[in-house]
Amino acid sequence: MGKHVVVGSGQVGTHLARKLAAQGHEVTVVTRSGSGPAGTTRVAADVADKARLIELTRGADALYNCVNPQYHRWLTDWPPMAGSFLAAAEASGAVYVMLGNLYPYGPVTGPMTEDLPLSSTSAKAQVRARMWHDALAAHEAGRIRTTEVRGSDYFGPGGTDQGYLGDRFLVPLRAGKTIQVPYPVDVPHSWTYLPDVADALIVAGGDERAWGRPWHVPTAEPLSFRQLGERMAAQLGLPAPKVAQIPWALVRAAGLFSPMLGELKHVRYQFTAPYVLDSSAFQRTFGVEPTPIEQALKATLEG
Known part of the structure; x- marks a missing residue:
């Protein structure tokens, strides 16, 4: 060792x-x-x-x-x-x-x-x-x-509450309320x-x-915010949630008072068009596959 x-x-x-x-x-x-x-x-x-x-x-x-x-x-x-x-x-x-x-x-x-x-x-x-x-x-x-x-972008047990798939996503999901995200809800993202x-x-x-x-890093197939919400809700036995985009003008205005929200403008391009990570080189070289997405989502909900 x-x-x-x-x-x-x-x-x-x-x-x-x-x-x-x-x-x-x-x-x-x-x-x-x-x-x-x-x-x-x-x-x-x-x-x-x-x-x-x-x-x-x-x-x-x-x-x-x-x-x-x-x-x-x-x-x-x-x-x-x-x-x-x-x-x-x-x-x-x-x-x-x-x-x-x-x-x-x-x-x-x-x-x-x-x-x-x-x-x-x-x-x-x-x-x-x-x-x-x-x-x-x-x-x-x-x-x-x-x-x-x-x-x-990371997700999983132990993920930060401030992440895109942290409490701001999971709390309204569990409560059956509208999930609000700062970017388009139907764009594929890794x-x-x-x-x-x-x-x-x-x-x-x-x-x-x-x-x-x-x-x-070995990474599963890309999913949109809406797809993530639907898959997580299904695991919880809940109906598909409503996922809505916060108007960008409101995000920009909030960024005037929050340094972290103010930085979202620098990464907005990652969510307005498909953002897909190819991890095949690592998978092929080292024989390592990403955790199946349903298993990973289940652990996230339990974590």
């Missing part, structure tokens, strides 16, 4: 740390608050403190970047943390596994594959693209070993199941075939 350092204990980091610990690994969870699941060593530290992260990663087999700064703080928070991760990976020799996302691709036509250019013009997306390019350059120079695992994200990170960290390139 090996030593694994998981930085971040949010919706992905918690699943990852639990799975690694269940496999018998020594797991250290690093967060600013010192939180983390039982069965792990929990450490309070500032990830931007390069010397501290190097110390904590000493002797590790893998270092997982599962940090998730608030979206409106990416420009300020990510660069110093990214520098710490690279320094720790180089000093320790640990495989650096980055939890990425799809923002750097920008608007696309057709399914997204890992060979798409990171061509988004968004400043925040460019920060994430730069993080991957810097890590890949260090890998190609022989200084570190790295990979990035990218998923679409949704990535949280336990599948954790499994993909573990595979990527332990299999050298994963290193030196990005991968997409």
Whole structure:
């Protein structure tokens, strides 16, 4: 069994740390608050403190970047943390596994594959693209070993209440009330199941075939907000719910008072046209399939 350092204990980091610990690994969870699941060593530290992260990663087999700064703080928070991760990976020799996302691709036509250019013009997306390019350059120079695992919008047990399929979706669903969402309700969209994200990170960290390139998390077929509501309601024995789009003018107005709502305009393109993740490369290479959607929805409702 090996030593694994998981930085971040949010919706992905918690699943990852639990799975690694269940496999018998020594797991250290690093967060600013010192939180983390039982069965792990929990450490309070500032990830931007390069010397501290190097110390904590000493002797590790893998270092997982599962940090998730608030979206409106990416420009300020990510660069110093990214520098710490690279320094720790180089000093320790640990495989650096980055939890990425799809923002750097920008608007696309057709399914997204890992060979798409990171061509988004968004400043925040460019920060994430730069993080991957810097890590890949260090890998190609022989200084570190790295990979990035990218998923679409998350759902599942332990998901954030603020997510698209969190309490704002589930509470009215269970109550038989109208589900209100900020985007069109009938556009196909890929949704990535949280336990599948954790499994993909573990595979990527332990299999050298994963290193030196990005991968997409195994993800089931795309579903619209309306389809998700119908399938979840059926599992609960409820009639199909009414799903309605909040007028965009109201969303924009609310964004004047809420930094998080104000950021929705940057990702609106992901929901106004089909947004489809192709994860066939990971599935084919590692023999890993996404959790069947009905099973994943059932676990989400029970979680």
